[in-house]
Amino acid sequence: MAVIELPRLCDRAAALALKGDLADTTGSEALQVHAGKVERMSMAMLQVLLAAHRNEPGIVLTERSSEFDRSLAVSGLTETFNTGAAA
């Protein structure tokens, strides 16, 4: 299972880089995304994660920092990501 660790600063630049990585990812298993070090989130990063989450094979958030969780909460997406990888 491929693993990607999100950077501390998940800004637009990081989102662009992650989008490239995710688009290039192949395989049948959901990609693990570690978000334990995230200190700052952005809407751009959220969109990339959401798009990846909805697409096959999807992603699984493993570690999540409080800041990351808070960003999911304020944007109403906690439940979405709690459902695990998209079916």
Place this chain on the structure above:
Amino acid sequence: MNGIDIQAIFFDECEESLQAAEAGLDACKAGTQDGETINAIFRAVHSIKGGAGAFGYEALASYTHVFENLLGDVREGTVPVTSDLVDMLLLALDCLRDHVESVRAGTPAPDDEAIKVRLTEARENVGKDGGAATEAAAPEPAAPEPAAASASADTDDLDALLDDLLGSYPAPAAEIPAEETADESASAEEDGDEDWALYVCPQAGAMENGSEPLLWLRELVELGGACVKCDESILPQIDEMDPKEGYLAWTFAMPASVERDKVADIFDFVGEQCLVLYGDEALTPPARERKVTALEAKAPPVATAVAAAKPEATAAPAQTPPPAAQASQSIRIDLGKLDQLIDGVGELVIAQAMLAQRLSNEGLAHFEELAMLEGLVRDIQERAMAFRAQPISSVFSRVPRLLRELASSTGKHVKLVVAGETTELDKTVIERLSEPLTHLIRNAVDHGIESAEDRQAVGKDPEGTLTLSAEQKAGRIVIRIGDDGGGINREKVLAKAIEKGIVDSEMHNLSDEEIDNLIFAPGFSTAAQVSSISGRGVGMDVVRQNVKELGGRITIESRPGQGTDFVLALPLTLAISDGMIVQVGDQSLVIPLTHVVESLSPAETEIKGLGRKIRMLNVRGQFLPIVPLRQLTGGPRAETNAETNMENGVLVVVETERCGQAALLVDAIIDQRQFVIKSLDTHYRSVDGVAGATILGNGRVALIVDVDRLVLDMANRPQAPAEAA
């Protein structure tokens, strides 16, 4: 751009909005009451309200809110457009202008209670009548105003930065009387203590320049809000998406205890890059549409399907900026930067002239490239000067209000006829023209136009007519302020002038023109009673001085019983002018062409002595004093060749404001061309008889003659030319 800059833009746009609203109301008064006209008035007031709220100008925001409420009803067709309503809206607009001025000047807000009551009553009275009259006279209901589509085409505009976002808000609750908020679309105010909805849809630009929509959401949560929906319906596949675009939108439930201005503060200065909707509007957001990628090109667009299912949504605000906003045709430039450019162009003109002079000295003046350069420089110069040009309508548009005020104070109702309001002239001239123009108009109504009874007695329309016109003529702007009153009473003027010692009692041979010009004499007034409008006896002198300081001239054309025209001839610009370059001894001087009537090579018999020092030139039977320009150059006291033998020199006949015509004696006329005016005050100090300086093609500085002052000094008193014996 700092806060002061943005405020300056706000005031500029206020002025534009006021003009737009006044133009719209004038059109309504003239019978054009279509939806677009009403919409334009509404948008103008709405725009001011948005900016006022953003800057915390509470009185202005509160007043515009009341004003806007009525305009909103007019726009919706629930309040009919009548002549009385338009008159009241014009008064309300006058008050709005006072509000803006008070904010700009930092003075207390005007008393707007009475007009606010009238604005409110205008809405309430329609409700009492059941709106029966509304249907007959109501304008065609306008299409709902798209929030984004109402954005100014100019993305640099404060409007685009503030208004279209802020305009979607109600004014801060603290500023809005409770009974006036009932019509707001927001459910919170309608429902009292219920939660209310908020819709937030950031665009790509909302994620630029350090902006982060998630932080706004966080602030909403901190205010007690909760996200009830994240709309991800237009989020594309991962390989088709651009993370810089905005694909998500949120609906929040906000507690009733949270005032909307608190929420509005969060989105302050976000502009059109984030669609924010409140209350009911938030519950029915517009259909969203994203760019169709190449892979999706064949698929039916989701937004189209949504729009088809919800027809009303197609008329709702689009989230993407309107085409006009994307293809902005204008930008705002700091005036200081523009002036720097114009200064640079002025230097270019001088440098080109110097190059031409040098090449001419070398016998190389006829190169084709030189002529091309000269043409290009002139072209650049004209285009640069055009940057500062503004239509005179910005001055003329203030006149209707002035006439309304005068009507209420004098009882004289005057019809305004305007022509040539698109004529353009320099911004500085425009700004400094306002005062003399205002005085001339007050004077025309107060003194020129008779009372309705007097007019009827002589068979005139009881309503007087004031005509304002502007046109470009011979490189100058000619502004005419005409009335159809009784004309100047010359007997009365002459008697008053004699009484005040302005003219000698023995002087009975003044021409009509000379008598008319006596009203410009300092301290002159024929007003039997000094009024607050005019007649203080200082105004016309000041008017002439103001016009003169603009490099212009004012003349009078009066017809007994038919009216009086004041004609102002003004330069297009204050920076560059046309002049006659003359030689005096070893000096070159410039005589502004506006003063020059003709030039003569006098015969010996045409020159007569008057006493020991003064010599007069006989020009077709009229004697003009001869003023040797040598006295300006500070040269040797000995007379020049031209002074010794005047037939060897040239006499330039000039028109002056106070002393009639005079003949300036010079050695020779060198050239006639445009010159760049340099202030002597700035670079040296003020010198009597010198209006400024310029740099000639040979690199030498030439003084610009202050013709009026020079001739006045020489004459030392106003004098009428004597008829030849």
